[in-house]
Amino acid sequence: MKTRIFVTLKNGxxxxxxxxIHHAIEGxxxxxxxxxxxGRLIEIEHEPGLSKxxxxxxxxxxLANMVIENFEIEQA
Amino acid sequence: MKTRIFVTLKNGxxxxxxxxIHHAIEGxxxxxxxxxxxGRLIEIEHEPGLSKxxxxxxxxxxLANMVIENFEIEQA
Structure with missing residues (x-):
């Protein structure tokens, strides 16, 4: 079973x-x-028994520094 | 409009x-x-006119080094 974890910086x-990256895109x-x-993407391949x-x-x-980052768990 | 880009290493x-990270999780x-x-996650906020x-x-x-990485585009 595969789970994706997205770690993103909090607003602000x-x-x-x-x-x-933005600057380079405009360039x-x-x-x-x-x-x-x-942000970061972490893909975890695990047994179905691993709980949310x-x-x-x-x-x-x-995986995340909760002071400045949020995370999101997406189970495939 | 928001688009997420996932950059992951190719298999192998x-x-x-x-x-x-795996080692630390087991620890x-x-x-x-x-x-x-x-992998990396890049969130792009853009005008709807920007094409795929x-x-x-x-x-x-x-954003990706095509020699060793794949990318995936997810439009919200």
């Missing part, structure tokens, strides 16, 4: 990586982009 | 970051995890 937290000549935010509570616990303890 | 490409006492792969072809072009030119 500065994102220099996203800013750099390539694309217009119409208002904002870019960079366990996955949430992994996120809060290890 | 070594992923030391994923391996380190926390969670069992049942077979594999972890780390433009987004693909951004990915191949800038």
């Amino acid at each position: 937290v500065l994102d220099p990586q996203g800013k750099a 390539l000549g694309f217009s119409g982009v208002h904002d870019v935010r960079a 509570a366990d996955l949430e616990s992994m996120c809060t303890k290890l | 490409v070594l992923d030391p970051q994923g391996k380190a 926390l006492g969670f069992s049942g995890v077979h594999d972890v792969r780390a 072809a433009d987004l693909e072009s951004m990915c191949t030119k800038l």
Whole structure:
């Protein structure tokens, strides 16, 4: 079983990586982009028995910094 | 309009970051995890007029290294 975890910066937290990507996109000549935010994607291949509570616990303890980041769990 | 781009390593490409996360998850006492792969998530806020072809072009030119990475575009 495969689960995807998305870790994104909270609103209001500065994102220099996203800013750099935005700048580079404009440098390539694309217009119409208002904002870019960079985050992390973690794909976990696990046994079906692993509970959502366990996955949430992994996120809060290890995968996301809850002070500045949010996470989202998407089970396939 | 918001589009999410997922950049993941191709199958067979070594992923030391994923391996380190996997190791740390086991160190926390969670069992049942077979594999972890780390990737990037890029959220783009743009005008509705920006085409899928433009987004693909951004990915191949800038956001993903096509030699070792795949990308996926998810339009909300």
